[in-house]
Amino acid sequence: MTLELLKSEIEANVPGCRLEIIPNPSPSGQHSLLIDPEHALAVAGFLRDAAHLRFDYCSNVTGIDWPAPKLSGKMKLKEMGDGMEHDAEEEIEAPATGHLEAVYHLYSMEKKHGPVIVRLRTEDRANRVHLPSLTPVWRSCEFQEREIFDLYGIHFEGHPDLRRILMWDEFVDHPMRKDYRDPDDYEWEPTPHDDVLERAKQHYTPRPQLDGAENITAQPK
Amino acid sequence: MDEALKIELSKQGIFATTLQELYNWGRKSSLWPLNFGLACCAIEMIATTMARYDLARFGAEVFRPSPRQADLMIVAGTITKKMAPQVVRLYNQMPEPKYVISMGACAISGGPFKQGYNVLKGIDRYIPVDIYIPGCPPRPEALIDGFMALQKKIDAQQLTGSSRPRHLNADEPSEFPVPQFGAHDLEPSLNPEVWQAPLVNISLADNDDSGTA
Secondary structure: OOHHHHHHHHHHHOOOOOEEEEOOOOOOOOOEEEEOHHHHHHHHHHHHHOOOOOOOEEEEEEEEEEOOHHHHHHHHHHHHHHOOOOOHHHHOOOOOOOEEEEEEEEEEOOOOEEEEEEEEEOOOOOOOOEEEOOOOOOOOHHHHHHHHHHHOOOEEEOOOOOOOOOOOOOOOOOOOOOOOOOOOOOOOOOOOOHHHHHHHHHHOOOOOOOOOHHHOOOOOO | OOHHHHHHHHHOOOOOOOHHHHHHHHHHOOOOEEOOOOOHHHHHHHHHHOOOOOHHHHOOOOOEOOHHHOOEEEEEOOOEOOOHHHHHHHHHHOOOOOEEEEEHHHHHHOHHHOOOOOEOOOHHHOOOOOEEEOOOOOOHHHHHHHHHHHHHHHHOOOOOOOOOOHHHOOOOOOOOOOOEEOOOOEEOOOOOOOOOOOOEOHHHOOOOOOOEO
């Protein structure tokens, strides 16, 4: 069954849902189906329960961060300014067009077909990051949705136990977001290069008490 | 006491020793490691204790499941920041005299995860480490070598004087602050009384001396 067929079938059975096929231009050609959050639970229920589909197994749930290009530049400037990491949730203003996605890989054990790749998309990356949890439909989503909540900051409504799963509860950042800045605890390394060299320069300036320190620049070669 | 005289006396059936030798011999020959592992290095540690490498030959066959009964902590594996407070707490619960072997690249410095956000850059940021064993993971032979190095270290300790070990010096701390979970990182991110960042001149980093000034 092609994704177009599946799409029209879902549209016929779940009234009012808005679907969109996201093409995948790579050789694998695994196109995915974008579902609007309002009807996600109904669509998921249909995919699982329809007699000829029976997508009874959700093998994987993952998150994707799509920051607005302009926004990431702004974040970088702020980061350079005072050398502190910033929580993305506080920084982003209304005109942000970036968003977060949750991607579900569905298989059917019974019918032995799949995968169907389903995407849910938040409205932005700041405040409207709520999506319906699909854990009531597929129990295997539970820990993976918690992981997405932990690392990307998507809030899954209807999740039975939405807590951080990898980082500690007091942690406030979402490390897998592209604008995440990890804590500033760089430590000397014998062969710094690229990004590490940049950080080395910030942290290890030449010391004035060294002999001939005035000739030393922090740029090898 | 003269070493030759001691040998001569032993030939006559007289055993002469000092309290210090006896004490150190007892400690080094019955190091009881704490039964805990953190990552893949723990598998090598387990292999070391099994029949092929047989750590029992060195008096360390009893891995104690309780820190109250252990005097050697083998930090075997990656210490995530979420795990670090528990490691420090376990160390605090061990009675003196206690020793720490930092096994593998991760426990020494964070290893391949050093540039990551969630791995501690070496357990020596929070607790004093006696022996470092490099490797990823170190082979059982390396662990045994490190273990023997620790035994040599214990054997050479003086029980009196300024160089006496920590557990005989009331002024030295036996417990170390447990880091707290912070909003972005562990707080504090290191214990400055135990560890300080090395002072280096990175403009020398391309030279053979690895930039150490």
